[in-house]
Amino acid sequence: MKNIDINKEIETKIPLKFNKDGSFRILMISDIHGGVGYDKEHTVAAIQALVDNTKPDLVLLGGDNAGPGIIHIETAEQLKEMLDGIASPMEKAGIPWAHVYGNHDNNFGLENKDHQPVYESFPHCVSKAGPEELWGCGNYVLPIYDENGEKILFNVFGFDTHRNMGHFKNDFGLPDEMQFYICNNGENGNGDTIRFNQLMWYWQVSEEMEKLNGSKIPALAYMHIPLPEFDLVTHYRDKCKFDGHQLADVSCTPLNSGAFSTFLQRGDVKAIFCGHNHRNDFSAKYCGITLAYDGFLSYHACHMDDIRGGRVLDLNAESPAEFNTYMVRVRDYLK
Secondary structure, rough: OOOOOOOHHHHHHHHHEOOOEEEEEEEEOOOOOOEEEHHHHHHHHHHHOOOOOOOOOOOEEEEEOOOOOOOOOOOOOHHHHHHHHHHHHHHHHHHOOEEEEOOOOOOOOHHHHHHHHHHHOOOOOOOOOOOOOOOOOOEEEEEEEEOOOOOOEEEEEEEOOHHHHHHHHHHOOOOOOOOOOOOOOOOOOOOOOOOOHHHHHHHHHHHHHHHHHEEEEEEEOOOOOHHHHHHHHHHHOOOOOOOEEEEOOOOOOOOOOOEEEEHHHHHOOOEEEEEEOEEEOOEEEOOOEEEEEOOOOOOOOOHHHHOOEEEEEEEEEOOOOOOOEEEEEEOOOOO
16 A cells, blocks of 8 residues: 555545534435436435434435446436435535445446546535545545544544455456355355455554544444444344344355454444345444444335335534444335
8 A cells, every 4th residue: 555645535525523512413325226217206205304304414325326227327427317316405405425335336337436526526425536546436534523623533434345246256367166155044145345455545544543633533434235244243132232123134245354353453443334235224233343234215126115214323522432323214204
């Protein structure tokens, strides 16, 4: 890795700050699966209802914002039209929002690097492409400052978890016949994961921010495809404070990238949020780190009305490492 320009890494289009009462609320939604032919009316109404009722200070889109199948994005113009809809609740309210990519966003030929300028063209989108030398697109950190904008109190790290193991084999020149296995005995587990140089980047940025700030900064890491530890906690529910629904196998990667161990060793990431498995919305705690799904928001891809919604993270400036997180559901706001 080359030397980190920490000032460039922490720069954001809109500075994020805790409110005067010490609060800061994050809403994460994922698996919208928008694009040509999606149910724009219901999808936008659902996002609007969640935003209106939770009043977040930052909204995170957790991947699979577009696609798959008959619902798709092939051109930048189609992406812009889709985002004009799903981003409108945040844009109208002046709420900063950010995104990471999922395994379906680029299914129809428009690469994520070509998605990025379309996202960033929106005035309140604070996502960044991230360093070009890293695997993927959309690896970045969003610092959240105290109300005066002087001291960083919390970080949000976004990670690209890429697509699937077929692409992983192609990226690293591995034979097509190579097989990968997963422990949950399900048919799933073909997802890719965070790559090594992404973790190197995270570690360097975290260290430099600690030096800059004079103290370690608690953080949220968010991504699309869950880490293997999401499956692990389902086998130790009583010990891991398991809460919520698991109505599908955990479709994690079959390769353990060491991301969880890296976060644990560095000691700043206090929560990891993901999407991908539409029928799961559980949270659990493992080695002091909260692992949580955010449900899903699609109206045409493996949807279940009782799960559809998003996840809230409530922070307090006095103790940002001690947060509250919970699911909010569209059905509670739209009858």
